[in-house]
Amino acid sequence: MTLSEAKARHRRLCQEIEHHNYLYYALDQPQISDADYDGLLRELLEIERTFPELATPESPSQRVGAKPLEKFTPAPHSLPMLSLENALGETPWREFDARVRRFLASDEEIEYVCELKLDGVAVELVYREGRLVVGSTRGDGLTGEDVTDNLKTLGSVPLRLRAGAPELLEVRGEVYMDLAAFRTFNREREDEGEMVFANPRNAAAGSLRQLDPRITARRPLKIFCYGVGQVEGATQAAPTHYELLEQLRSWGLRVDLEHTRVVRGADAVWARYQELLADREELPFEIDGLVVKVNSRALQEELGAKSRSPRWAVALKFPPRQARTQVEDILLQVGRTGAITPVAQLHPVQVSGVTVSRASLHNWDEIARLDVRIGDQVIVERAGDVIPDVVRVLTEERRGDERAVPAPSACPACGSPAARLEGEVVYRCRNLSCPAQLKEAIRHFAARGAMDIEGLGERTIDQLLRQELIRDVADLFALRKEDLLRCERMGEKSAANLLHALDASRHRPLARFIFALGLRHVGEHLAKILARRFGSLAALSQASREDLLAVHEVGPQVADSVLSFFADPHNQSLLRKLHAQGVVPSEEQEQGGESLRGQTFVFTGTLTRMTRKEAEAMVEERGGRASGSVSAKTSYLVAGDEAGSKLDKARRLGVAILSEEQFLDLLDKEQAP
Template sequence: MEAQAAAQRIAWLSKEIERHNRLYYEQDMPEITDAEYDALFRELQGLEKEFPELALPDSPTGRVGGRPLAKFTQVRHSMPMLSLENAFTEQDMIDFDDRVKRFLGLAADTGISYVCEPKMDGVAVELVYREGVLAIGSTRGDGVVGEDVTRNLKTIKDVPLRLETQEPPELLTVRGEVYLPLAPFRKFNREREEAGEPPFANPRNAAAGSLRQLDSRITAKRPLSIFCYAPGELGGVEFTAQSHFLETIPTWRLPVNPLTRVVHGIQEMLAYYQEMMEKRDDLPYEIDGVVVKVDSFRMQRELGEKSRSPRWAIAWKFPPRQATTVVEQIFHSVGRTGVITPVAFLKPVNVSGVMVSRATLHNWEELERKDIREGDTVIVERAGDVIPAVVQVIMDQRPEGAVKPEVPATCPVCGGEVVRLPDEVAVRCVALNCPAQLLERVKHFASRRAMDIEGLGDKFIEQLLSLKLIKDVADIYSLKEEDFMQFERMGKKLAENLLNAIEASKERDLSRLIFALGIRHVGEHTAKLLAGAFGSIENLAKASEEELVSVREVGPQVATSIADFFRNEENLKVLERLKEAGVSPKVEEKRVGGRFTGKTFVFTGALEKFTRDEAKKMVELEGAHAAGSVSKKTDYVVAGADAGSKLEKARQLGVRVLTEEEFLELMQ
């Protein structure tokens, strides 16, 4: 390659690698696999070695990780947290062993002791203990400065807040890897996809996203773990070797990966790698290679470091779990919350020992970004032993006439309306009678916090569906004793109890019914606000998005979700059938039949004779609704001092305007 072309390629690679570093380290949203990143990095290293005069002063080959995020307090590490050089072949490891011996001036046949450990797919952190008490915990950041995530690290059960030793060292700095085990990772991603949120690409990104929460309560809900692997700055304690350190700290309750082992010489090192390769798929966490370190700390100090990595350690990466196959069909899968997800049917292919015939495409934005079409030849990857994903399309093998798939206009299961809420990538079916969602909808409807139909648990609901006795939640109120008698192990008394529980649920509070409908973004608290604001399902169903937003704590996204739900004709039919069946919820915080039932008030300006909340309560007790904005449906605007745009709009629309005194007279 000529120097000019090399310079252009180096510039492009540097910029591209920096972009992927930001996506990976700072945003936890990588666009490419580790293998693809490694290929770019190796290419840049090779060019810089061939053309050293062209290497950029801020080349990513001389950096570690990403810059710390501004939202966290920055922590300067007492000793740099370096990255490791990567190896990809057996020859790379033989070369590493040879380099170590040459640098130390040892004979070629010398057998060096190495500590070998699985390379965790997690987030590097540093824990600092002073007098045995956890003082601060931080991320690696750029290797010199990290992010203070002490509060979040304290929520991890494996991180001791105090070392279990009678004589703790004055200072103990420990480096470790925070990770998310595979089982909770899979569950976490399923929940995100069902909620219409983009899934994490791998356990490492899930761990990083969890650790970087500003609210430590969120981190505490995620079952993160940690393995400690190396010391940093020490005070009042000394270790002679890596193995000495790793044998000692578990007695202080700092966890070490139990698969860590000391090996002697290159052959034992190679055997360890093969052993971990074989165990890889059976481990409860994701590993992507093996880390090898010279055991002796004296040798480590003599070997020293290069610009971004130590000479005494190396990461031997596993080959990527990928294969090439063909997308035979793209179909639409409807999840239990109504999210419609594109899924690829593949020509069956063996990916690291598993036959793969389908792969998730995550969401429509992801599908469009990767431009995946039926007939495409694609690279498929199994990462973290989760559902396989399509990594990329091999464009030069695309068949002529391949058509870009379109977002469905209707639900592929029930034919109902499909909606896409603002600021969401999810496409969603909101029909109450959609068979794909029915099981979870009925479970939620009958649950204790919703309609509280005592005794109607998951097993009975599953039998109702398998016997085709219900097709939506309204059918619950049409069930008869003979229907329940078809169940396994069902007696007459139990059937009577179930029917009595169903009958009792007809008079639950209005907020419970609103919550039971399973409207997107409407939890128990919001349901209570809506019940208090509108007083009936009928009023809520007729409310405009503008009126919904006027309810305290109801934002535009929630308002759109509610409006979409009540715009669905099938949902309205189900609600009508609930009403016909005698479901008549108790009205809360609102007096039906009051003097101003159905009227809407808006309060504006500085009120002197009562607070905004007091005024709202006054009108709600008379059956009215207190809105936050003026519209054609507004009946009264109560204006205090310095009333502004709302007063002006009321005058433009011809809405009756009251002073505070006139309002109090009206309420008498």
């Protein structure tokens, strides 16, 4: 390929990739599969490797992360990024509305825009002539930190705006992490013995402030844009805030119009607040309230701002999800990678409608920071649906009989020495034959998101290990009925069912098999990406570091982990042993049918023939998309027993509603030749 041919192809690829980014992130309407997208990106990267001069700052290749920075540089905001006044309860809200009407000398009800108050990190994106030139944190409101290279790694941040954008556009937005992605991210960090984050906001902030953008690129961050700073050269100014949001989306920016409402009057705003408070647990991301803004931008201008906050906007905050209880004990758990994790055993307490009896303490650095001891009175917090955390110790209430827990010198499971390696924050058991590690590895292998071996619970695994019937996961497939009958509470029928479940798991899809193997830094999402890219275990095991790094979302840490896993003689032996037992992952399914491409499914209520996660996997394997919230773009809502607010919303929006049986019938029809 000549340079001129490469330039032309590179230009077309950039345009095509950015077009699909816009469809996926801004409109939530993907038109191609992940595998096809990865193919376009691989071709672009290959061209830039051959012709480095084509790797311009706005190329989609820049999302993989630039070289590490020594430190962040200050980034002043041309207009201050003001804080919002908080209103905690109905009375403060109505007082705010009354102040707005008094200031405007108006008796009429005000038209407001109600937006979700995302619990993330505020940022500013500066575009000149359509190109992203600076991205910064809020900082003190006047000056933030330049995190441009980090923000460029987010797929939802356009590097170049679409046609019609102003010559200068300063966009304000919130960087956040979905709850499901946060849970997976934290689980993987805990498995690796790394510090876990207390909540999605902390995870987003920590990810955005990495000096190495390649680390940020591997974090599941997203952005929603909600406003502007300075704007120059706009063809037409939007008269209302809602129309401004629509304008931002038309220029390629990601905006949450799905949950945004325009209402009139204080009563309507309070009704929207109550509705969101009731639906809070259904949202796919964490929010801590409702942001209410005067819709008319002319009235916003007239209202102006106080020293630290605008007079035309307020944050209606939700009640905190915290409770007070006592630490009854601190237990030590050993994970499948040998990481020893301290867990607080609590006196049971209700937090956000859920009974909490345990909370993560993460590691001994966190124990030292909190100065938590057995017997302490503590405040626990539950953010979304994640594991509760101890956020504060009431040291002023100590009686003198509280007991500190020292860092472990030995593994609580096997008694082998425990050590904290340089660069890590956890203590690890160094015994590779530790029964606790093996137990957790087998539990992980058999889990629903992995090999899904029904009936292989913790008690059965304990007995199989204790009786030395298994020494690794491959031994599971050599079990006989007479072996299982040696286990307590294992009858003829239970043994037969477990053997059937083992047999059914021999040909799981490749992505699930990769995830089941427990490669460090490879969760369910990355396992799917690797399976789609390489298509077979043999191809993945023979991939070079360059092959792996060419895959979208795979960074150096993941690439090194994959290479290390397949280079390990013990792992090679285990894979051969699994193959000899007839465990051969199904490669065809990973290429995935495309029968549901472009269709979005939402599941609600209790399903009887499958779990919700299994149903979502069925959709994704056929090229469709499973979402956690209903919108006008939802193709189908699948409603199980005791379906709640999602069903009501689907009916209001005219979304097609399916029963579980109708959903399965639809899949059968899609598969029919």
